[in-house]
Amino acid sequence: MKQILFLLMLSISISTVYGQDKIIKLSGDTITCKVKEITDDNIKYSYEGEDLINNIHQNVVKEIIFKSGRTQKFSERVIVNSEEDWEKVKITTLESDITGLVKGEDIMAKASSGWSTTNQGKMQMKAMDKLKKQAAAKGYHIVLLITTTGTGGHYGISGGTKASVTGVGYKYE
Incomplete structure (x- = not known):
């Protein structure tokens, strides 16, 4: 029983x-x-x-x-182990993309060219790639973009083309 x-x-x-x-x-x-x-x-x-x-x-x-x-x-985990995984890092401007993730530190990257005729978009992309590499090195798989700035890229402007980007890294719990 x-x-x-x-x-x-x-x-x-x-x-x-x-x-x-x-x-x-x-x-x-x-x-x-x-x-x-x-x-x-x-x-x-x-x-x-x-x-x-x-x-x-x-x-x-x-x-x-x-x-x-x-x-x-729903989602697949993005695994970022080192700077070599930088292409896996996502850059976003949408706060909804980072909801539920753990906030990390601020990250800033710059890119510049000595030539005044260099395309501003090209420098912006170089700065974004540097930002992704820094984020990957710290283990972040997504970066919330806070600011982007750029100068130059036209004939007659001295100092060349410059771009900078700032964001905050996020990762899983």
Whole structure:
């Protein structure tokens, strides 16, 4: 009789654990819950036995495994190990792209040319590439662009073409 009761309790506890949705975060953490709603930016969920609705931004979610077995994918983790991964770094001006990520430090990069006829856009791209390399070296996979400046690029202007960019690095938890 004790064995039957034990098996019954075990099956109830297993069905409770496996009868819930699982939010898999890009950090590798798992949230076992009931997904209530998926909006354009957020996933609303509640924990077992609670009425409180929690939000998590889709930027930090890899996938949801629903209790039905269906999987819905959201994002893939961008792995930046060193400056060599600089091309993986994303530059953004949208604050919604960094929601849920961990804020890092300010990063600034400059590029200049000794020739006054050098294209301003070319110097801006060089500065952006330098910014991505600095971000990658610090482990950031996304940079929120704060300012961009440029001067020169025309005949008759001395000092050549200059560009600078400033941003803030962000990464996963």
